[in-house]
Each structure stands twice: as structure tokens, then as C-alpha cells.
Amino acid sequence: MTDTLVQATDLHKHFGNNRAVDGVSLHIKPGEIYGLVGSDGAGKTTTMRLLVGALLPNKGEIHVCGYDVLKQTELARSQIGYLSQRFSMYEDLSVLENIRFFAEVRGLSQTEWLPRSMEILEFVGLADFKDRRAGQLSGGMKQKLGLASALVTRPRLLLLDEPTTGVDPVTRQDFWQLVIKLVSMSPSPSGRGVRGEGVSVLISTPYMDEASRCHRVGFMKLGKIIAEDTPSNLRARLNGRVLELRGNPINTLRRIAHQDEDVEDVAAFGDKLHLRVKENAVKKVISRLTKQIKSQNAELIELRPVPPTLEDVFIALSDI
Template identity: 40%
Template sequence: MSAAALKFSAVSKTFTSERGQLSALDGISFNIQPGRVTGLIGPDGAGKTTLIRLAAGLLLPDAGEIQVLGIDAIAEPLTVQSSISYMPQRFGLYEDLSVQENLDLYADLQGLPRIERPGRYAQLMQMTGLGPFAGRLAGQLSGGMKQKLGLACTLVRSPQLLLLDEPTVGVDPVSRRELWQIIYRQVQDAGMTVLLSTAYLDEAERCDEVLLLHQGKLLDQGEPAKFSHSVEGRTFLVTAKDLGHRRLQEMLSRAPGVLDALIEGEAVRLVMETIQQPRAEVLLPGQKDIHITTVSPRFEDAFIARLKIRQTNPVTEFSSQLKIDPEKNEEVISVKKLQRRFDDFIAVNNVSFSVRRGEIFGLLGANGAGKSTTFRMLCGLLPASSGELAVAGYDLRRAAATARGRIGYMAQKFSLYSNLSVVQNLRFFSSAYGLKGKQQKLRLDWALTTFALKPFEDANAGDLPLGYKQRLSFAAALMHEPEILFLDEPTSGVDPLARREFWARTNALAEAGVTVLVTTHFMEEANYCDRLVIMADGEVLAAGTPLSMKSGARTEDNPDPTMEDAFIQLIEQRQQKSQAAP
């Protein structure tokens, strides 16, 4: 075995804040071998970013030793930084510079000799597909293209060790796959060692090895298959003829012996607390036509089994006052031939769909497809260039302000006031929605209790872990008890535990009659939707149920496609048609 590319020995790191001491890492020890891709996973606040910043020589530990490519990172941090490349979560592209100018800038910063630049640029442009966009401003790129440019800038000088902190957050499945192809090409062609953190557990499954962090401690290290085997005999799929998938999941999540219940297509995937064959009469007493089948465990099952504490207390009611008449098939959102132009650029073109009361409706698409622009028009934040828009019975061309009072909106990026405390944010947003006095106090108490924000009520919103920021954003959107909820990539970057918590709450709202319109880049979350549309280049590419989408992607080689398979197939077919067009 060759010398470790990265070695931590009993490393600890503590931060001090107004709220006291926070142990980010506690006695961490591990070795990473060269020429491999190692995934770094764990819940929000586990210490992943701290570990990567220590490995990059940007932080010094309180105790322990760190060796990076044989260099003492504590004694020689600058030497380490000149030997590695590091891409943080929010990579610093200069949006007023072109793609080529960004590459030139990072080549200057990394000291790449000018004679080597043309050849390296050509490699990077070919790998990322950014060649045709060399003159485009970085700020005008889609999210996926920005991430690829960020990775290209990081790789201007080919390093021995590449550190990536959640490089695929906020990008669509096609772009994620392309980013992974770039990463593995570096490993195969240049022998590069890669350490990356990720919130996508399917990505962790692609790694050669995984480090699992929790509360600053290293719980385990090994190949993904090792983790999956640990839950062998505990994973099952359950279907029920007379129960909808959301109701089925809610009932199974409370059944005895069930650790985790996750919607998977028209079924619910179970992880049991112990190795056992679940029985229908125990899981769902009184229900008929229950089918339980054994399925192979996957990495996410093991992650949840290792970290999830079974919920035994009943879910807190969202509101005692939320009374929505879930009249069947009542249309509460209507979009007809919607178009939005920005000068000569058409961002949304001839989009039509409708959403019914109590439905969870998904709006999916690649980066730059027009989803967020459509969302902003539906929320009354951006006027449509043409077409018809109606929300809660109000024409948004005439009564946008009135319609906004019936809507809750959770933005794609954390959009609360970072310098205000949790309770100050909640008080501000409730006031903006017209709440005051006793009613406001009741809603504040409800939000702090329901979303477990009480311990953080005096903390600045900007200092919260990502999962708690998400909770606060969700609570703020619900302060005025809206009947329609817009969620723009609400789970981007949060860990699987936080995503499960979020969807449990969203499903409860839908069951209460709240209408939900959601965009997401986690394609498996589309399984929570009753119906969805997939957009590409500002137009509707496909519409239907998740089951119909996956059925359309079924082939002999892939008889049981995932939602991600269906999405990628649709996008690739459109690209092929575009390329074939004269």
C-alpha cells in the first residue's frame, strides 16, 4: 500500500461563538489512499466542511496531526495550498467576467505558466462542454454550467489532491452526471485523489470509499457496499390497493418495528429496526390487499439505519385553524400559454398546466429550463409577457397582491434576514402577512414548537445549520396559513434526514388540503408528486404522473427505471432532436 494522500490523526477542532463552544471535530483519525474517490457524508453540522477546510490548510486544528501529500499541514499550510485544489460550496466565480476571463484569472492565481495554458484550456473546455460559451459572461450561465466552470477553474492546474465541498448542490441530474464524468476522468487519466462531500447518497454509492461523520465524530469508513450489507434482511417494498402512497407512508412510518418509510414510486420502501419479515396485519391492521416484497438494500438505507432515531411522538399539528375545503378536482392554479421574454431571450414559452386542490404538483427541469421564472410569475413577483395566469381564483394580471396573500413561498436560496434572530424573522414575516397581537403570538409559538426552533430563537438566522435554515424558511412561509404553497428547490443541499422531515410536513399539509407546487433536483422526490411537468428550454417537455414518466423510460436493459432515468432520457432525446434539426 502506497503512502496516504491524506492522513488525519486524532484531529479536533472547536469553535467559539456567543452561544458557547461548538465541537466541530472530535478526535478524527483516517487515511485516504491515492488515486481514489472518497465520499464524505453526514447530516448537516456533522463537521464535513470543517474537515475539508482543515485538509486544505485553511484552518488549524486544536489538537492532532494532518498530513497532506506527505506535507505537515499545520507547519506548512501554504505548501499544502500550492499542492492541492479546493472548490468550496460557494465557488467564487466572477460573474461580470466571461468564461475565458475566469479561466485566465484562476490560471494567474494558480501560477500556471502561459506556455501551458492553451493545451490545458482545450482539455478543460472539451471536458466541460463550455467551448461554445467561452465568451459568455459567467453570470449568464445556468447553474449547472456555473458549477462546471467552477470545477474547470479549480482544475486549471492539475493537482494531486482535489477537495470538493458539495460540488453538485443545486444542479440537475444531467449536469451532475457530467460533473462526475469530469471527476472520474481526472482520477483515471491523471491519477488524482479526490475527497468530496455530498448530500446525494446515490453519489456516495459511486465512490471508492466513504467516510461517515456525525456530530464531529467518524462513525465508519469503508466501501459503500459494506454499508449496504449492514441492513441486509431489513428492507422491503409495501403496496396497498386502497391507500394512496402519502397516506400509506404516514401509516407505515408509525407502524411497530419500522425505522424508515420512504415513498418509492407507487410503493413505500421500509427499513425495519431489526432483521425480520414484516407482517401486513401488524403493519396495517384492518387494511386489505397489502403486498410486501423483499428488496436489496442500498446505501441510503444504511445511512438512515445508522443515524435515524425512530419518531415515537405524534407529529405536531400544523394549525388548529387551517380549514380548507378539499373539494375534489377544484382547480386552484391555472396556466395557459404562458410566456416570459427578457429582451430577445424567451425564458418561458407557451407553458400550460393546471393544479388541483390538495395536490402536490412538481415542476422539474434542467438548470436554465425556466422553472424559477415560472415560479416567480405564479407568485406575482414577475409579470408575464403573455398568456393567462390564475391563482386561487385571481387573475395575476389584475389582482397579484390579493393572490399573494393566499400564497406561501419558500425561495430557492435562503432568503430570510441573516442578521435578524429566528424569532425576529418570524415576527417580521407574520407582520408582513397582517398578523398581530394574540394571533401573531400564537403563530410564533406554533412555529417555534412545530419546527423545533425554540433552542435557536435568539440565534441569528445566518448562523443556523443548513437544515435549520430550511426549517425557518418553511415556518416563515406558513405563518399566515396559506392555502397554496410554492416551494422552489426547498431541499437543495440538505441531508437525507432533513429531507425526510421536510416531506413528512409537506405531505401532512397536502392531506389537509393545502395545494403544493414544488421544484426539485432530487428526482426521487418527484415520487411525492401527484402529477408533474418536465421543462426544457422554457417549454413543457412532458407531463403526467411519476409512474407514467417512468413507464415511458422502460427498456429491456432497464425494466425498472428510476425517475432520474426517465428525466435524463427525456432531456437526451430532446438534445438529439435539436442536433438533428436542419
């Protein structure tokens, strides 16, 4: 038992001239939820495919649960559950039949698959729907079926590629509660369900509200991880440097903020502006802007320091 479940070192994957993954190293601990955050084309999906051994790297080493993915591919894979972006299921098969299919493909025997499938369906909350055709499920339920299928082999590493695209916040909340329970070290209170000791989750997303739920986040850009830390530590990098400004007319406020020498960046967010200011300049900026806004006959509703968001941090990192 090592204290690192995923150990990937200096991964490179090129497609022609495109360096899709350009020197990525990842170390994920048991019980950790790690978020790979970046835009389409940043290299998130390619990184996941390298980890499951579906693609061969041009360079680099990957160990999952101690197995070398390049040399012991099948052994490594047996430890991994993968929910891809385009998860497909058989719409005319029932929920249980779908899980059975995935279980049998992964080599589970007759005696194993049924109790395990029921346990997992119970865990994701689909037990009452086991006989329903997959095609009749709501979006959120389909997603849970996808998760259940990925869990049927009791993997120690779960890879989720943009799993909550297209679902509403209520469903997303449910989904995340499942993921967090899965990695949580304490057994479920009922003593039943899936025990999640040591399961790690690697999740990819372009959305900051998802990223903020992960234990640790790696910001990816052009095939590289440009920053990696816990969401709180990442936010702390900009502590005391983000101001929220509200008032009218917003375009005048924006222009005034832009002209201030200590304001590094002005971002419009609907009815408010977020200003990133130079270190230790908050007080100066507040007093200067307040005066400026008054002198230009604009209305100031509120100007105050706010806790930085992950979005503020991502943008600040991209500016460097």
C-alpha cells in the same frame, strides 16, 4: 510516493463550545473518490478547510501528498484544488479570462497557463464557450467552469464541497462522469485531455444518491465519522433486513408494522413503507404482517425484501 494521498489523524477543531470536528481521521488513496456525508453542521466543510490549511486544528496531524499541512502549508496547498460551496467567478469576464485569473493567482506563467487552460476546458466540455461571459453561462456550465478553475494547477487532490447543489440530474450526471474520468487510472481514449493518474477526490454531500457514487463513504454526525466503508459494504450491513410494503390505507399498514415485535423501524416513502426487521426475522415478519393486514381489512399490494439503500443504513446507524 506513498499509497495514501491524504493522511489526517485525530483532527479536532473547536469554535467556542462547539466541537465542529471531534476526532476525525481520514486516509484517502490515490485514485479514490471519498464522500463525506452528513447534514449541515456535521463538520464536513470544517474538515475540508482543515485539509487545505485554511483553518488550524486544535489538535491532530494532516499530510497531503506527503507534505505536512501545518508546517509545509504552501507546498501542500499546491497539490490541492478546492471547489467551495460558494464558488465565485467574475461574471463580466469570459470563461478563459476567469481561468487565466485563477491560474495567475496560483503562480502559473504566461507560457504555462494557456495550453493548460485549453486542455482543461476541452476536458470539461467548455472549449467552444471560452469567449462567453461567465455571467451568460447556464448553472451546469458555471459549475464546470468552477471545476476547471480548481483543476488548472493540476492538483493531485480535489476537494469538492457540495458541488452539485441546485443542478438537475442530467447536469449532475455529466459532472460525475467528469469526476470519475479524472480519477480513472486509464488515459483518456483520445490520448488527449487531462490525464488523471492518481488524482483523488474528497466530496461532501448531505444526499445519499450522491454518496452512492463514491468509492468510499464516511458518514459524519456531530463532528465524528460514525461509519466508513464502500457503499456496497455499508448496504450489506442491512442485507436481508429491509422490507418494502405497499398497500392501502397506508396509515393502517404503518400502525400494523409498528406493532410487530421484530420490526425495528418503519419509514414512510411516499406510496410505500420501508421496514427494518431484526436479523433472521424476515420470513416471520412477512407471514405475520400478511395475516394482520388481512384481518384488519386493509389491502396488501406488495411485501417483499428489497436491497437496503444507503439511507436505510444511515438511519440504522443513527439509531444506535
